[in-house]
Amino acid sequence: MKTKLLLIYTGGTIGMAKDYETQSLKPFDFENLLKHIPELSLIDSEIQFTGFEIPIDSSDMNPDHWVELAKIIQKNYEFFDGFVVLHGTDTMAYSASALSFMLSGLQKPVIFTGSQLPVGDLRTDAKENLITSIHFASLQENGKPSIKEVCIYFEYKLLRANRTTKINAENFDAFASPNYPDLGESGIRLDVRSHVLRTEDPSIPFTIHTDLNTDLGLMKIFPGMSRAFIESMFRTDEMKVMIIEAFGSGNIFSFGWFKELLRKKSAEGLLFIINTQCAGGMVEIGRYETSEIFQEIGAINGFDLTTEASIAKTIYLLGQNLNSAEFKKLYEMDLRGELTYLKEY
Ligand code: ASP
Numbered sequence: 431m432k433t434k435l436l437l438i439y440t441g442g443t444i445g446m447a448k449d450y451e452t453q454s455l456k457p458f459d460f461e462n463l464l465k466h467i468p469e470l471s472l473i474d475s476e477i478q479f480t481g482f483e484i485p486i487d488s489s490d491m492n493p494d495h496w497v498e499l500a501k502i503i504q505k506n507y508e509f510f511d512g513f514v515v516l517h518g519t520d521t522m523a524y525s526a527s528a529l530s531f532m533l534s535g536l537q538k539p540v541i542f543t544g545s546q547l548p549v550g551d552l553r554t555d556a557k558e559n560l561i562t563s564i565h566f567a568s569l570q571e572n573g574k575p576s577i578k579e580v581c582i583y584f585e586y587k588l589l590r591a592n593r594t595t596k597i598n599a600e601n602f603d604a605f606a607s608p609n610y611p612d613l614g615e616s617g618i619r620l621d622v623r624s625h626v627l628r629t630e631d632p633s634i635p636f637t638i639h640t641d642l643n644t645d646l647g648l649m650k651i652f653p654g655m656s657r658a659f660i661e662s663m664f665r666t667d668e669m670k671v672m673i674i675e676a677f678g679s680g681n682i683f684s685f686g687w688f689k690e691l692l693r694k695k696s697a698e699g700l701l702f703i704i705n706t707q708c709a710g711g712m713v714e715i716g717r718y719e720t721s722e723i724f725q726e727i728g729a730i731n732g733f734d735l736t737t738e739a740s741i742a743k744t745i746y747l748l749g750q751n752l753n754s755a756e757f758k759k760l761y762e763m764d765l766r767g768e769l770t771y772l773k774e775y
Contacts, residue, residue: 433475433511433568438502439463440495441485442518444545444556455548457485463516466549467557475568480506481516488518488525488544493642493745496528500638503533503540507636511575512539512567516560519544519596519604522582526591527742530580530766532642535634539567539577542591543584546602555602559584562616569622579628579767581613588614590628592739592768595709608710609734609770628767643670643748648741650675650707651682660688664695671744673703674729675737680704680713681720689723696727701754703761705732705740712770730761733769743768 439445441457449456460481464470470477480502482495503513517525526542533540543563545556563583569576580591585603593610614622647669649660664672672695676682696702704724706713712734716725732740743765747757764771 433570434509435475435477435512435514435564435567436502436506436510437477437479437481437514437516437564438499439479439481439485439516440488440491440499440518441482442488442516442522442544443548444516444518444543444560445485446487446548447550448548457487459485463549467560469557469561470564473561473564475564477564478510486518488521491518491521491525493528493644496525496532497640497642499525499529500532500640503529504636504638507538510538511570512577513541514560514563514567515540515542517542517544519546519584523591523594523596523605523736523738524742526580526582526594527736527739527768528642528745530592530739530768531742531746532639533580533636534639535636536580536630537578537632537636538575540580541567541577541588542580542582546600546604555585558586558616562586562620565620566614566616566622569620576622576624577613577627578630583616586616587612588616588622590767592742592766593736595736595738597709606709608736609712610767639746639749641749641751642745644745645669645748646671646673646741646744648673648675648737651677653683655683657685657687661691664691664700669700670748671701671703673705673732673740673744675705675707676713676721676724677707679711679717679721680706680715680724680731681718682723684720684723692723692727696729699754701757702727702729703732703740703744704729705735705737710734728758730758733762733771735769739768
């Protein structure tokens with residue numbers, strides 16, 4: 431029996447066309463995309479199409495769009511064997527990470543893809559990305575989907591969504607998963623690395639979580655960062671979580687005024703999550719004296735989370751109305767394959 435897949439078009443370069451007045455690329459309707467990929471009719475799966483009414487550049491994506499996507503998947507979940515989401519590359523890792531948290535009990539593939547050049551361009555990467563994503567999404571074993579998680583497929587690599595980050599604004603090879611092995615590769619054959627795929631307990635029903643909360647801040651530190659600027663970032667009452675992208679294994683400057691600020695904000699109930707600015711490796715709070723302040727205020731360890739997954743996980747967990755202790759406990763747990771524990775932690 432043919433597999434049934436749903437293709438969800440949200441916008442992005444893949445379907446864009448040039449506005450000849452301004453010379454800039456603008457999202458275009460779905461018909462334009464299909465016109466340029468007649469090969470879709472040769473694929474041995476039954477494909478249906480849906481998408482956002484108005485396709486967008488993914489720079490305009492926000493959590494409301496993530497909810498819309500989750501609802502489309504929920505509405506169609508039982509009728510399809512897998513889902514392919516066409517999305518702009520700029521924020522693909524954010525949306526795909528968010529969906530990985532918002533969909534629980536997932537037993538089917540949700541594969542995000544897009545392209546660096548529009549589908550109408552002679553040298554486009556859109557066709558390969560789309561067609562191979564469809565192939566990965568249609569893989570089955572004993573009549574069940576082989577992949578049961580949210581992924582990104584791009585330039586021959588199948589990656590776990592919440593481990594992925596956009597690393598290049600120009601190359602076709604635009605995404606990487608620095609702290610987790612690639613899930614698959616496309617060569618002469620499609621190679622799926624079954625031993626690194628996620629397995630979800632089949633007794634957990636498929637559910638979507640659409641309560642999200644964006645009361646968070648992100649602070650990337652740098653040498654010479656001014657006190658005035660740092661203090662200005664903490665002036666809002668709306669913030670419940672501040673993610674700090676610290677140096678190396680989670681280190682930060684040790685000015686007395688800065689430590690006082692962290693102590694004060696923490697006592698007021700603000701939660702701190704510590705990530706590393708490094709692309710690879712993980713946070714180890716307390717390894718150096720310069721991270722002891724994080725231990726003192728009970729900061730949350732972000733281990734090896736990508737920025738994208740860290741933000742998405744925060745927005746998802748803030749939506750669950752947890753108290754601080756529950757939030758910290760769940761944040762430091764591996765919920766969807768997004769983080770690796772430090773062994774002795
Ligand atoms: N700005 C585009 C977007 O993210 C870039 C792309 O799709 O590659 O929608």
